[in-house]
Amino acid sequence: MFSTAVVDNLLSAPVLAFVVAALATSVKGDIKLPQGLYAVLSTYLLFAIGLKGGKGLAEAELGDVWQPLIAAVVLGLLTPLIAYVALRRLGRIGVIDSAAIAAHYGSVSAVTFTVVLAFLDTEAEPTEPFLAGLLAVLEIIGIIVALAIAQRSLRGDDESNWGDAIAEVVRGRSIVLLLAGLLIGVLAGPKRLEPVDPLFVGLFPGLLTLFMIDMGTVAAQRIRDVREAGWRLVALAVAIPVVNGFVGALAGSLCGLGVGGTTVLATLAASASYIAAPAAVRIALPTARPGLYITASLGVTFPFNIVVGIPLYYAMAKGLT
C-alpha cells in the first residue's frame, strides 16, 4: 500500500531522472545539462505553476480559499519555529546557523511541489486548483519569520541587510514569476489560456523531468558535503520535514482540503527552499555557513522528500482526512 506508492513515485519519470542523474554523477558520469538550461527550466516551471494556480483561482470561490490560506499562513509561522527550536536544542547549532537553516524549512521548494502534483496525478488523486497560491504565500512568510528570529537574537543591528533580504525575496525572480503567472491565469482564465496549454500544461512533466536531471547532479555534489555537516544535522534534515509534514497534513485536513490538497500542503510544509532562501540568507546572515544550510536543504531534505517523503505525506493525508 505505502510501499506501492513509494514504487509508483520512484518509477515516475521525474523522480527516476533525479535518481539516475544522481547515480551517474556519483560514478563521475557527465550528465550535467548545458549551462543556462537550469535557469530556463526553473523560470518555466515557476511561471507554469503560477498559471495553473491562477486558472484554478479564477474558478474557485473565496469560500473554498480563505481557510487553506489561513492554514498556509499558520504553517509559515510554525514550520520555521519548529525547525529553529529543533536545530538549537537537538542540533546544538548556533543561533545564526539555526536561524539560517530554519529559514529554508520555513520556505518551500517549488520543485518538490511540482513533483507531488505529478505523483498525485499518477495516483489519480484530485487536487484543489488554487494550491499554487498557497505556494507563493508560504515561500515568503517562512523566510521572513526565520529572518525575524535571527534579527531579534542579533538585536537588529545591521538593519539594512535585513530589509534588503526581504526585498530580495519579494522582488526575487521566483516569487515574481510565480505571482505573474497567478495574475495572468486569474485574469485570462482557462478558456483564453487554451492556446498556451501545449507549452505550459502539455510539456510540464517532460520539462520537469529534464530539470530533475540537473537537480540530481547538483544534489549528488552536495551529498559529498554531508560529512562536513555532521550526523546531527543530517538526522535533523530528515526529522524536521517529517514533523513539519505531519503538521502540514494536520492543517490540511482541519482546513477542509481533500486527500490530494492535504498531501500537497503537507509536502509544502515539509519541503525546504534552496533558491529563494539561500539568496535571502546569504544577504541577511552573511556569517551563517552555506555548507550547513545548503547541504541540509538540497543535499538531504530534497532527495528525502522526493523519494520517501511524498508517499509518506500521502499516507498521512489518507489517515487524517
Next chain:
Amino acid sequence: MFSTAVVDNLLSAPVLAFVVAALATSVKGDIKLPQGLYAVLSTYLLFAIGLKGGKGLAEAELGDVWQPLIAAVVLGLLTPLIAYVALRRLGRIGVIDSAAIAAHYGSVSAVTFTVVLAFLDTEAEPTEPFLAGLLAVLEIIGIIVALAIAQRSLRGDDESNWGDAIAEVVRGRSIVLLLAGLLIGVLAGPKRLEPVDPLFVGLFPGLLTLFMIDMGTVAAQRIRDVREAGWRLVALAVAIPVVNGFVGALAGSLCGLGVGGTTVLATLAASASYIAAPAAVRIALPTARPGLYITASLGVTFPFNIVVGIPLYYAMAKGLT
C-alpha cells in the same frame, strides 16, 4: 464592439504577459528571463513564422499573391516617407535622426505581426496564408528607403557604411531565418511538415507569451527614457502608426485582402522595427541617437500597437472591406 476587441486583445495570453511583465518591472520586480532565452525565442518565432508563410505560399495561387505583394512594396515606400516628413515637419527633428527613426517605421515588427495573428485567431477571423511573405518584403524595403533618404541628404559620403548596412539587413539573422522558413515551407508543403507542427504550430502561442514577458521588461526600461525623447516624439510615435496603419488598411482592402489580411497589413504598416532597423541604422547612421529611435519604436509604438493599435486597425479593416 471596438472596446470588446480591446478587452479580448488585452486578455489574450501574449498581451497580458507583456503588460504584467512591464508592470512588474516598473515596481522593480525581477521578472527578466534568463540571458540568452530572448535570442532563442526570437529565432524560433522568426523561423516558425517563415514556415507558416511558406506552407501558405505552397498552396496559394500566384493570382492571389501578386496584388498584395505590390501593396507591400508600395507600403514599404510610403510608410517611411510619411514618417520622415512627419518627423521633420511636425517633430522638428534633424535630418539624420528623422531618417533613422523613419527607417524603423518603414520596417516592421515581426512580434507585432505574430500578436495580430493570435488576436485574429481569437476573433475567429480568417487570414490569407501567405502574409508572412509580405512581412519579409516589408522588413527589407522600408529600411532601405529610409537609409536612401538619409544618404541623399548626406550627399552619399561614407558610401561604405551605407552598403554594409543594407547587407546587415539582408544577410541579418531575422531576414535569413524568415526566408529559410519560407523556403522550407514552400518546398516541403503542409503534409510533409506535419511531424514538426507540434513544435512550430502547437507551441507558438505559448512561446510567444514567454517572449512577450521579455518584451515587457525591455519596454518598461525604455519607457523611462521617454522624458529624454520629448513629448513631440512621443506624440508622433503614436500618430505615425495610426496614419501608417490607416494607409495599410486602405492598401489591404484595395488589393483584395479580407478583413483578416487587411488587419494584418495595416498592423505591419503601423508597426516599427526594433531589431533589424536599429542594427542597420547603428551602422549606416552612427551619429543618429539611439535614445530617440529605440524609445520611439520600442518604448512607445510597440506597446501602443500591442494594446490599442491592433484592435484599432481591426476596426479600420472592418470599415474599409
Next chain:
Amino acid sequence: MFSTAVVDNLLSAPVLAFVVAALATSVKGDIKLPQGLYAVLSTYLLFAIGLKGGKGLAEAELGDVWQPLIAAVVLGLLTPLIAYVALRRLGRIGVIDSAAIAAHYGSVSAVTFTVVLAFLDTEAEPTEPFLAGLLAVLEIIGIIVALAIAQRSLRGDDESNWGDAIAEVVRGRSIVLLLAGLLIGVLAGPKRLEPVDPLFVGLFPGLLTLFMIDMGTVAAQRIRDVREAGWRLVALAVAIPVVNGFVGALAGSLCGLGVGGTTVLATLAASASYIAAPAAVRIALPTARPGLYITASLGVTFPFNIVVGIPLYYAMAKGLT
C-alpha cells in the same frame, strides 16, 4: 524508386533544414542559432533517443535482441578496421591520422541515426524498438578499437592519455545521456512515460529540424576546409560510408532485422561520429590533425549520408532482406 526515396528524404523537414542552412551560410547569410542552443538540442536528442530505446527494450524479448547486439559488436570491430586499412592503403595517410579518422568511422553519429528514423517514418517502414541500444554499443566500441590500433602502432607509450580517452568517451555526456535515457525508459516503461511523451516524442521531429539548421551552418564552414584535406580523403569520406553501410546492411539482414532495422544498422555502420570521437581523439592522439578527421566526418560524410546515403542504405536493406 530509389530516386523517389531520395526526394522524400530531401524534402523531409530535417534534411531540408540542413540543406537550406548550408546554402544560406555559403552565401554569407547569418542563420546561426543562438550560442548554447546547440548544446541544449544535442542533450535533448540524446536523452530522447535513449528514452525511446529504453521503452523499446522494456517490451522486447531477449530473444529478439541478442543477435542484433552481436551484429553491433562485430560492426564496432569491423568498420574502424575497414576505414583504417582504406585510409592507409588507398589514402596514403599516416598511421596516427588514419587511426584518428578510423575512430570516427568506427563510432556513430546519433543525429544521422535520428534522421534515418524520421526517414523510415515517412516511408511507413516499421523499425525494431531496441535500435537505440545498438547505437550506444556502437558509439563506444568503434572508438576504442580505433584507438587500440593507434596505441599498438605507437608502441603504447603515453599510456595515460589512452586510458583518459576511453574514460572521456564512456563518461562523456553523449554516452551518459544516452544510457540514462535507456535506463529510465526500461525501468519506467511506456505507460509511465506517457506524461513526458509530448516533450520527448511529440517535439522530436521539430527540435531535430532546428538542430539540423545548426548542423547545416557548421558543415558549410567545414566544406571550405576540403581543399586542405585533399581529394583522396574526400573520395574516401564517401567510399568508406558506402562500404561500411553495405557491411552494416549485410549484418542487419543476417541477424534477422527487418528492412527498417537493417536500414538503421547500415546507416549506423556508415555514419561517422563528430562529437564523441573528436573529443576522445584530441586527447588520445594529440598529434592527429583535426583538419583531416573533422572535415572527413562532418564536412563530407555527414552531408553525404543525410542526403544520399540514407536512401541508398534503404535500397540495400530492401535488396538484402
Next chain:
Amino acid sequence: MTTTERQLVTIIAESVLKKRLIDDIRRLGATGYSIGSVEGSGTGGRHTGDWEGPHVRIETIVRDEVAERILEHLVERYFTNYAVVAFASTVRVARPAKFD
C-alpha cells in the same frame, strides 16, 4: 599616440552580491563597469554550481584613488563572509577623462 595610465579593478564574486557591488563601485567613484560571468573554485572550497549560478566578474577602469577605495571597501565589507576575489592592475587608456 598618447595614452594615460588608469587602474583596472577586477572583482570576482558570488552572484548574489552583483547588485550591491555595482552600487558600491558607482558610489566610490567608478564611471562605468563591465560584467561577465565565470565559474570557479578557491580556498572556500565551494564550487559554483547550478543552484546558485556562476560568479560575476566585474571590471571597472578608475583613477588610482578610486581603485584604492574600492579595494579597501571590499576588504572591510565582503572579504570575511563572502567568496570574493579582487585585484588591480595598471592599464593604458586613450581617453582618460571618460574614467574620471
Next chain:
Amino acid sequence: MTTTERQLVTIIAESVLKKRLIDDIRRLGATGYSIGSVEGSGTGGRHTGDWEGPHVRIETIVRDEVAERILEHLVERYFTNYAVVAFASTVRVARPAKFD
C-alpha cells in the same frame, strides 16, 4: 623560463561592431583574438539590454606598435559615435613569435 613582453589590448564594444572590429584588428596586424561577452554601463547611460544583446569583449595580444595602431584607429573611427572602451596592458608571453 624566459618570457617576452607583449601588449594585451582589450576592447569592450556594442555587439553590432563585432564583425568590423575583428576585421580592423586583423588588418592592423593582430594574429588572433578572443571574444567574450559582458553586460555593462558607462557614461553613455544606456545599459546593455536584451533587444541589443550583451557587449563584446575582445582581447588581442600584439606587438607594441600594433597596439598603438589599434588604439589610434578605435579613437578615430568609433569613440565619438559608439559605446566603446579600450585599454592596453603589458603581459608576458612564452611564445612571442605567435603574436608577431
Next chain:
Amino acid sequence: MTTTERQLVTIIAESVLKKRLIDDIRRLGATGYSIGSVEGSGTGGRHTGDWEGPHVRIETIVRDEVAERILEHLVERYFTNYAVVAFASTVRVARPAKFD
C-alpha cells in the same frame, strides 16, 4: 591600503583541455581559479565552432614562481599540439595570503 603584487596567469585553450588544465594548475600550486568562455581564432586557423564549443578562459592568481611553473608546463605539454594561448601579468591584491 597596502597591496601586494601577484601574478595573474590567463590561459585560453580549447575546451577539451578544461579538466586537465584545472588539475595541472592546482598541482603546480594555484589555490584557485576562475573560468569563463570565449570564442576566437588565431594562427591555427581553426575558429571555435558549435561542434566543439567555445574555448575556456582560465584565470589564476598565483605567486611568481607558480606562474613560472604553469607557463613552463603549458609550453612543454600543450603548446605544440593544442590551441593554447597563455600570458602572465602583474596584479595587486589586498589579501596575498589567499593565493599562496
